[in-house]
Amino acid sequence: MALPPRHGRSLVHKARQRTPGHHYNASFLSSADRASILEWLGTLHPLWEQRYSAHFPPPPGQSQRRLLRPVYWLGNWQFACLDYYRPPKGVKDRCVKAEPFPAVLQRQVDKVEELARRMFRGPDMPTGWHLNTCLVNFYGSRLEDGHWVDTARVGEHKDFEPGPVASLSLGERALLQFVTSSRPGERDEVVLEQWLDDGALQLFGGARWKDQTFHRVQRVDTRAGLLLPPELPDFRTRRINLTFRYVPDAHVTPFALLSAEAREDVRGYMETLASHSAFFRAELAREKRG
Numbered sequence: 279m280a281l282p283p284r285h286g287r288s289l290v291h292k293a294r295q296r297t298p299g300h301h302y303n304a305s306f307l308s309s310a311d312r313a314s315i316l317e318w319l320g321t322l323h324p325l326w327e328q329r330y331s332a333h334f335p336p337p338p339g340q341s342q343r344r345l346l347r348p349v350y351w352l353g354n355w356q357f358a359c360l361d362y363y364r365p366p367k368g369v370k371d372r373c374v375k376a377e378p379f380p381a382v383l384q385r386q387v388d389k390v391e392e393l394a395r396r397m398f399r400g401p402d403m404p405t406g407w408h409l410n411t412c413l414v415n416f417y418g419s420r421l422e423d424g425h426w427v428d429t430a431r432v433g434e435h436k437d438f439e440p441g442p443v444a445s446l447s448l449g450e451r452a453l454l455q456f457v458t459s460s461r462p463g464e465r466d467e468v469v470l471e472q473w474l475d476d477g478a479l480q481l482f483g484g485a486r487w488k489d490q491t492f493h494r495v496q497r498v499d500t501r502a503g504l505l506l507p508p509e510l511p512d513f514r515t516r517r518i519n520l521t522f523r524y525v526p527d528a529h530v531t532p533f534a535l536l537s538a539e540a541r542e543d544v545r546g547y548m549e550t551l552a553s554h555s556a557f558f559r560a561e562l563a564r565e566k567r568g
């Protein structure tokens with residue numbers, strides 16, 4: 279059970295704690311699978327996306343900015359400038375069909391789905407749920423005007439995809455916190471903290487962790503010299519996290535079938551991806567065939 283937070287005491291939940299709806303296994307990945315995932319990561323060409331686009335301009339008072347980190351998506355790509363997947367209203371032209379999972383990841387997904395089906399029932403396990411989406415987050419420092427700037431954090435947010443969400447962590451450990459919703463003038467209350475270790479699985483679902491709380495990556499440890507693949511210009515990766523989610527198949531759209539505006543907004547990204555990927559080349563070609 280999650281203990282209520284007490285003053286002056288941090289809640290550090292150890293491996294395999296019993297918190298309903300939240301599961302953590304520090305040693306989920308075998309060393310062979312871990313090695314093979316790292317080898318696959320070395321072949322990726324992640325994107326530095328911009329938050330906004332021609333048809334999704336910055337709101338008043340905000341300006342165009344890059345995301346804090348490069349990302350890669352599998353299954354479907356939720357481009358930041360298409361404003362991510364936000365059911366029930368934001369489901370059209372949000373999830374662009376992307377590459378399938380490599381075999382080593384599909385094997386992890388099969389195991390995680392089996393576990394999730396044992397952990398979650400009824401309203402916590404949507405009809406048709408399967409993990410068909412993966413966001414690969416690269417955490418580290420980026421070079422800005424000759425200085426390395428640490429951008430290894432994620433502000434509080436919810437994952438809006440329905441049902442349980444699973445994540446695999448590689449590299450430096452990260453402190454993940456679940457916090458209650460913020461109200462103006464009130465400090466967020468941390469209701470659960472979990473250090474995510476190299477090779478760990480975290481699985482969470484149900485109203486408590488998906489709807490009633492936000493989560494954030496508060497910080498990522500630094501150990502001198504840890505550098506994860508792939509080699510990127512102007513970025514040093516020390517942690518990689520893969521989150522697996524479910525987007526109903528009806529909401530995953532091939533690039534060629536997006537609205538003209540959405541195609542315009544992401545065409546440049548598709549072309550960049552296509553320069554390294556036969557899958558994205560074929561998706562672009564499909565548009566030309568009409």
Ligand SMILES: O=C(O)CCC(=O)C(=O)O
Nearest residue numbers: 413415437445495519521
């Ligand atoms: O890096 C992590 O462990 C969590 C990332 C996350 O919350 C997300 O990608 O939605």
Ligand SMILES: [Fe+2]
Nearest residue numbers: 435436437493
């Ligand atoms: Fe998240």
